[in-house]
Amino acid sequence: MTIVERHLFGPGPSNPYPEATTALAQPLLGHLDPVFLELMDETCDGLREVWGTSNRRTLPLSATGSAGMEAAFVNTVHPGDVVVVAVNGLFGQRMVDVAQRCGAEVVAVEHEWGTPVDVDRVLSAHPSPAIIAAVHAETSTGVRSDVAALGAGKGDALLLVDAVTSIGGIEVRADDWGVDIGYAGTQKCLGVAPGLAPFTISERAFERRVEKPRSWYLDLGLLGGYVGEASGRQRTYHHTAPTAMVASLHAALGRIRAEGLPAVWERHAEAGRILQDGLQDLGLELFAQEGSRLPELTTVTVPEGVDSAQVRAQLLERHGLEIGAGAGAYAASVWRIGLMGHNARPDAALLVLAALREALA
Amino acid sequence: MTIVERHLFGPGPSNPYPEATTALAQPLLGHLDPVFLELMDETCDGLREVWGTSNRRTLPLSATGSAGMEAAFVNTVHPGDVVVVAVNGLFGQRMVDVAQRCGAEVVAVEHEWGTPVDVDRVLSAHPSPAIIAAVHAETSTGVRSDVAALGAGKGDALLLVDAVTSIGGIEVRADDWGVDIGYAGTQKCLGVAPGLAPFTISERAFERRVEKPRSWYLDLGLLGGYVGEASGRQRTYHHTAPTAMVASLHAALGRIRAEGLPAVWERHAEAGRILQDGLQDLGLELFAQEGSRLPELTTVTVPEGVDSAQVRAQLLERHGLEIGAGAGAYAASVWRIGLMGHNARPDAALLVLAALREALA
Numbered sequence A, B: 001m002t003i004v005e006r007h008l009f010g011p012g013p014s015n016p017y018p019e020a021t022t023a024l025a026q027p028l029l030g031h032l033d034p035v036f037l038e039l040m041d042e043t044c045d046g047l048r049e050v051w052g053t054s055n056r057r058t059l060p061l062s063a064t065g066s067a068g069m070e071a072a073f074v075n076t077v078h079p080g081d082v083v084v085v086a087v088n089g090l091f092g093q094r095m096v097d098v099a100q101r102c103g104a105e106v107v108a109v110e111h112e113w114g115t116p117v118d119v120d121r122v123l124s125a126h127p128s129p130a131i132i133a134a135v136h137a138e139t140s141t142g143v144r145s146d147v148a149a150l151g152a153g154k155g156d157a158l159l160l161v162d163a164v165t166s167i168g169g170i171e172v173r174a175d176d177w178g179v180d181i182g183y184a185g186t187q188k189c190l191g192v193a194p195g196l197a198p199f200t201i202s203e204r205a206f207e208r209r210v211e212k213p214r215s216w217y218l219d220l221g222l223l224g225g226y227v228g229e230a231s232g233r234q235r236t237y238h239h240t241a242p243t244a245m246v247a248s249l250h251a252a253l254g255r256i257r258a259e260g261l262p263a264v265w266e267r268h269a270e271a272g273r274i275l276q277d278g279l280q281d282l283g284l285e286l287f288a289q290e291g292s293r294l295p296e297l298t299t300v301t302v303p304e305g306v307d308s309a310q311v312r313a314q315l316l317e318r319h320g321l322e323i324g325a326g327a328g329a330y331a332a333s334v335w336r337i338g339l340m341g342h343n344a345r346p347d348a349a350l351l352v353l354a355a356l357r358e359a360l361a
Helices: A018-024 A034-051 A065-074 A090-101 A119-123 A147-152 A203-207 A220-226 A243-259 A261-281 A308-319 A346-360 B018-024 B034-051 B065-074 B090-101 B119-123 B147-152 B203-207 B220-226 B243-259 B261-281 B308-319 B346-360
Strands: A057-061 A082-087 A105-110 A131-135 A158-162 A181-183 A197-201 A297-301 A334-338 B057-061 B082-087 B105-110 B131-135 B158-162 B181-183 B197-201 B297-301 B334-338
Touching (some): A018 A243, A065 A090, A119 A131, A243 B243, B018 B243, B034 B057, B065 B090, B065 B181, B065 B197, B090 B131, B261 B297
Parallel strands (some): A082 A105, A158 A181
Antiparallel strands (some): A297 A334
16 A cells, blocks of 8 residues: 555644654553553653643543543533533533533623634523533634633633543633533644544532532543552553553653754744734735734635635645645635644645745736 | 554554545545535445444444443433443443443443353343443453344343444354444444544434433434435535544445455464464463453453563553553553454454564563
């Protein structure tokens, strides 16, 4: 089979850090091997760093980011709980669905796509919600919302945050911002293949958790022993950890730590700046509202008269360069361009600009 | 970091086929890339072959084998449904827990560990169960049960089968045996790292499914579009497929297909025979009942006066050779030795025998 190489400049997955790829192919370890258990501990430590948390219960769940969302709700929603969900894109919509399946009484606060979460509207949507949920970086629109402001005003509610497209790319400070439950994915700014969901939960949220959630696989009460967070770091068998993927995440976190998280954020910021300035120089219009644009994921309006799918196909065929279609109603009218993780570099920004200029000429 | 190499002769993960490891480290593809979609189609075809099924809905779920169990029950158990579970080991026990969380009225048919499922007792446990569930190859005890006999007598019930430790190692004929719902893992006889759950469901079972299951992530109604099983093979975005792991599974299935499934089964049978004969020649006693022993996973009683954990530690430190402890009440009194997938070879059997002989001398 011919090996196909791609520039993964869509909304994820991105091209992994080379260290992450190398680690994937190293000799496999058993999930109970002492060497693997140490590697898992270090992985949880590295995740605490990118989450900006000291939460004991910080671990990579053994499934993709969407399972992280499910774990967040299934462990914390008691039947009938009021859950306020800020909806400003596809992933906010998905939260509504997932929370409802867990028996929540959902209060959805709808926003125009492309705009950030209106903190005042969300905080005043219900007098005493059990949970307030929002997406930090909306992958569907390229918009950043103010999680710190939600945390400051959350009152007694738990704050549940989707950080799939922010973690490892832009500032995330779960503890400082009052995030109680957070989930993410590995295939965006963390620079690892898809397959794990970095997850964190505060003591406060864990104490209020559902004792026996409907999901056995994502039951945080059982998963605690799996990563040895209990006293004495004793492990109990829950399920077989995806050891190759964890080793890969471990390697990427090592790379991020070596570069330094602020430098990593600055690298994402610079690549995004070059891309967004360059797109506007090409006469294109950015979709996300000014002031709330994510550097790692840029949304741009497809120019009048241009066939979105044809341009994407051309980029893929001619340059092996993937950019994303829009989401939902914007499938044909928006492009999503990600410069995440290893791809958050000036050369990647220049390449995608040059390729788009060529395609639109 | 020093690279640690292991002989993974425990109950899984096993050492992957080299083709599976190489594929893990190939350039990553996006989950919507036409090349990946073709690779996913071929993977589903390969899974149909190892399952022995023509089920349209045969796919790798994006999580480990335990999530396969959860998907099986969460999609098919309606609240109050009677589910008969054959319990002859740890994974039968787990089925009881998972089915109960889905709202089932569980009738557990308990067996002594080390013995196969008593088909008559299971079939007569309830006059009209909605589901009959059993483990084909019990990873906790090394026992094979007669799934075909369960299928022949299931009546109107759906037959739900755990094939985690059988698929790709011993004969599995889902269609011929009347299996309606089956799940497995990749890290045993399929010779891939842990992280995916090969899954299959018959049309009959799919028609009776829960319309909106409690799990969004594992909702088979939504997952259909994800693998393009709908007419015209149109894909809809559900979640980001773990593309590296799927590529690895694809490569392992290619290897299995090239060798030929009957030859693969025979290789497992031979390796198991050499190991089990050799263990008895060493004066050790096999745990699983004669006539029901799995070739790919052998259970052996720890001799009187021998410290199980110390022997396992010695094998690991001296030879990088992992064997497993027993499960549940047999943690200290049984060893589990797996020769699965790439490890199902005479040389692997000879090595573990020689190492055990040395350790017990």
